[in-house]
Every structure is written in C-alpha cells, then in structure tokens.
Amino acid sequence: xxxxxxxxxxxxxxxxxxxxxxxxxxxxxxxxxxxxxxxxxxxxxxxxxxxxxxxxxxxxxxxxxxxxxxxxxxxxxxxxxxxxxxxxxxxxxxxxxxxxxxxxxxxxxxxxxxxxxxxxxxxxxxxxxxxxxxxxxxxxxxxxxxxxxxxxxxxxxxxxxxxxxxxxxxxxxxxxxxxxxxxxxxxx
Numbered sequence: 001x002x003x004x005x006x007x008x009x010x011x012x013x014x015x016x017x018x019x020x021x022x023x024x025x026x027x028x029x030x031x032x033x034x035x036x037x038x039x040x041x042x043x044x045x046x047x048x049x050x051x052x053x054x055x056x057x058x059x060x061x062x063x064x065x066x067x068x069x070x071x072x073x074x075x076x077x078x079x080x081x082x083x084x085x086x087x088x089x090x091x092x093x094x095x096x097x098x099x100x101x102x103x104x105x106x107x108x109x110x111x112x113x114x115x116x117x118x119x120x121x122x123x124x125x126x127x128x129x130x131x132x133x134x135x136x137x138x139x140x141x142x143x144x145x146x147x148x149x150x151x152x153x154x155x156x157x158x159x160x161x162x163x164x165x166x167x168x169x170x171x172x173x174x175x176x177x178x179x180x181x182x183x184x185x186x187x188x
Contacts, residue, residue, distance in 0.1 A: 007184055010137060011025075017051060022186050024173070025172065026187075028129055028175035028176070031117070033068075036072075037061075039162070042173060043160070043161040044099075044161075052090070053090070059089040063083050063088060069106050070103075073100065073103035094161075102159050102160065102161075109157070120174075123146045123149050141168070142168060144171075146176075147165070148167075
C-alpha cells in the first residue's frame with residue numbers, strides 16, 4: 001500500500017521543484033552564507049518565476065563564487081562583463097551589478113548587527129519565526145508589514161531588486177515565516 005504525501009500545490013510534480021519544497025522552502029536558515037545565497041537568487045527572480053531561477057541555481061552558484069559574499073562584493077566591472085555573457089543565468093546587467101552592490105551592503109549589515117540573520121530577525125515580533133495558519137494557497141499573502149519594513153530599510157541602505165514582494169518570498173524561502181499549508185506533510 002502506497003501512502004500519499006501531501007505537499008503545497010505550488011510545487012507541482014517537477015523533481016527539482018519538489019526537492020526544493022521538501023528540503024528547503026520554509027526551513028529556518030540561520031547561517032549568513034545561505035541567507036546571502038537566497039538574497040542573490042530572490043533578487044534575480046524579480047519579474048520572473050521562481051522556477052526560472054531555481055533551474056539556473058547551479059549557474060548562479062558557479063558565477064557568484066559559490067555565494068561567498070566577500071568574493072562577490074569584490075567583483076569588478078570585468079567580472080560583471082564576464083557574467084553578463086554567460087547563459088547559465090539570467091543575463092540582466094542591472095541585476096548582476098546590483099548583486100555586487102547588494103553583497104557590499106550585506107557585509108555592512110553584518111558588521112553593524114553581528115550577522116545578517118540578527119538584522120533580519122529584528123523585524124519580527126519577539127525576534128521569532130512566524131508560524132502562519134494557512135488553509136489554502138488563496139490565504140498566502142504576497143507581502144506583510146515585516147516584508148515592507150525590511151525592503152524599505154534595505155532600499156534606504158542602497159539594495160536593489162528587493163522590494164516587499166520579493167522580500168516576502170525571501171522570508172518564506174529562508175523560513176522566517178512558515179507558509180506551508182496546514183495539510184502539507186512538510187510543514188515543520
């Protein structure tokens with residue numbers, strides 16, 4: 001007898017998307033390296049589908065120094081030119097240039113708060129992950145007061161391609177919020 005696994009319906013049946021849903025999405029991330037990785041990927045997503053970026057994740061990993069924030073922050077115009085020409089990622093010059101600047105801002109925030117994780121959780125009530133009671137995908141929001149506040153602060157600091165909707169997707173990806181449906185077997 002085969003048991004049925006219940007998942008959030010957005011992941012469909014593609015093995016890459018299912019693996020992302022089951023192993024990463026909504027799981028709380030505390031290390032800054034992974035927080036930077038998702039910052040790069042979510043910023044690249046702006047205006048595109050997450051699946052488009054997820055399929056190119058390895059290209060981003062290769063071209064952005066395995067998401068080493070210090071190396072990315074030191075990228076030159078020549079590095080940006082090299083990356084723009086590589087079809088392994090979405091070749092959007094503005095997003096690529098912004099990734100370098102965002103890395104520099106990420107490091108500034110680490111210095112100010114001790115870690116990017118500490119910075120992010122200053123925006124959540126009691127500095128704790130939010131557990132949302134989501135019955136259906138219709139109940140999932142695209143932004144919250146917290147995502148608006150984080151995005152506004154990051155914009156003030158100079159970060160680009162990270163508005164409140166992208167910020168909320170980021171919060172879901174790194175487990176700052178748990179938006180798995182209550183019926184999803186991967187909720188915790």
